[in-house]
Amino acid sequence: MNLKENLGKNIQKYRKLNNITQEKLAELIDVEINSISSFERGKYFPSPDNLVKISEALKISFADLFTFSEEYSCADYEKEIIKNINLIKNDKSKLCAINSFIKSILH
Numbered sequence: 001m002n003l004k005e006n007l008g009k010n011i012q013k014y015r016k017l018n019n020i021t022q023e024k025l026a027e028l029i030d031v032e033i034n035s036i037s038s039f040e041r042g043k044y045f046p047s048p049d050n051l052v053k054i055s056e057a058l059k060i061s062f063a064d065l066f067t068f069s070e071e072y073s074c075a076d077y078e079k080e081i082i083k084n085i086n087l088i089k090n091d092k093s094k095l096c097a098i099n100s101f102i103k104s105i106l107h
Contacts, residue, residue, distance in 0.1 A: 004043070007045070009040070009042075
């Protein structure tokens with residue numbers, strides 16, 4: 001299972017624990033309901049801003065979103081990150097968003 005799929009499972013798990021529907025979560029974070037479904041299925045990775053909104057809406061820490069029962073090594077995470085960056089390497093706005101996100105978690 002990859003990072004997006006594990007994240008999606010956590011979003012779904014915490015959403016259900018909070019008795020929040022996909023529709024309600026979409027409303028709380030101001031996205032389309034299809035986006036929530038895509039996040040939970042591991043099809044798309046939420047933007048950094050949406051990750052923060054999701055953790056706030058689900059009343060969990062940001063770290064909880066990325067705490068998985070399946071263990072990944074640092075090398076696994078690095079490979080996944082590099083693969084995803086390569087997908088957006090020509091998109092300045094997405095690279096800027098990722099850079100801002102990385103800076104935010106380092107402080």
